[in-house]
Amino acid sequence: MGIVSPGFRGRRRDEGAGLPPGQYLTKDFPVLSAGPTPRVATKTWELTITTEAGVVHQWTWPELLALPSETPTVDIHCVTKWSKLGTNWRGVALDTLFEGVDTAAEYVLAHSYDGYTTNLPLADLLDGRAWVAYEFDGAGLAPEHGGPARLLVPHLYFWKSAKWVHDLELTPTDEPGFWEAGGYHDYGDPWREQRYQGD
Numbered sequence: 001m002g003i004v005s006p007g008f009r010g011r012r013r014d015e016g017a018g019l020p021p022g023q024y025l026t027k028d029f030p031v032l033s034a035g036p037t038p039r040v041a042t043k044t045w046e047l048t049i050t051t052e053a054g055v056v057h058q059w060t061w062p063e064l065l066a067l068p069s070e071t072p073t074v075d076i077h078c079v080t081k082w083s084k085l086g087t088n089w090r091g092v093a094l095d096t097l098f099e100g101v102d103t104a105a106e107y108v109l110a111h112s113y114d115g116y117t118t119n120l121p122l123a124d125l126l127d128g129r130a131w132v133a134y135e136f137d138g139a140g141l142a143p144e145h146g147g148p149a150r151l152l153v154p155h156l157y158f159w160k161s162a163k164w165v166h167d168l169e170l171t172p173t174d175e176p177g178f179w180e181a182g183g184y185h186d187y188g189d190p191w192r193e194q195r196y197q198g199d
């Protein structure tokens, strides 16, 4: 017959098309922090990459801003099931920061100014898939969202995107971070619904 019965619209194209399993869309930007927002002044802020050999690469705030930046538009997915599509950021690609870093380590444990940690494979931070972001929607990143700067790793659940990022520690083995030690998945791929250990 080729006629769609009244009331049946099939899959709605304006909603759900770009959502990983179990997620819903939100228009606002929820704040999820395990503790209080640390106030980190850009005067004292610094970002470090520490290799497994103990070599420290360091950037001050002006040094970070002097690096070439990118403006990724990405979808973000929180394990508490909200997703936001097409978010606009500015930041420095991790490829740029890791350019002069000599390492054989395969994992990174990100440490933040609030004491938060989260683990990721180094490969997931490279190839244009991760940034140290310092602007959201054309304005400086708000403190509650991780300002002055946060990790942005949109292809993994958003808990991997460490706010107030301070040090990226290269580790030969995968060391669980804050949520991972509490039962959340070590990798956290939203498309495979890797929410908890064992998923």
Ligand SMILES: Nc1nc2c(c(=O)[nH]1)N[C@H]1C(S)=C(S)[C@@H](COP(=O)(O)O)O[C@H]1N2
Residues within 6 Å of the ligand: 029, 030, 031, 032, 033, 034, 035, 078, 079, 112, 113, 114, 116, 144, 145, 146, 158, 159, 160, 161, 162, 163, 164, 165
């Ligand atoms: N330093 C730090 N980073 C963090 C968190 C945190 O508590 N501390 N929470 C994580 C979680 S669980 C999520 S979902 C996102 C939330 O980011 P938002 O508050 O900007 O939405 O930040 C992640 N990064």
Ligand SMILES: [Mo]
Residues within 6 Å of the ligand: 032, 078, 079, 080, 158, 159
């Ligand atoms: Mo989260």
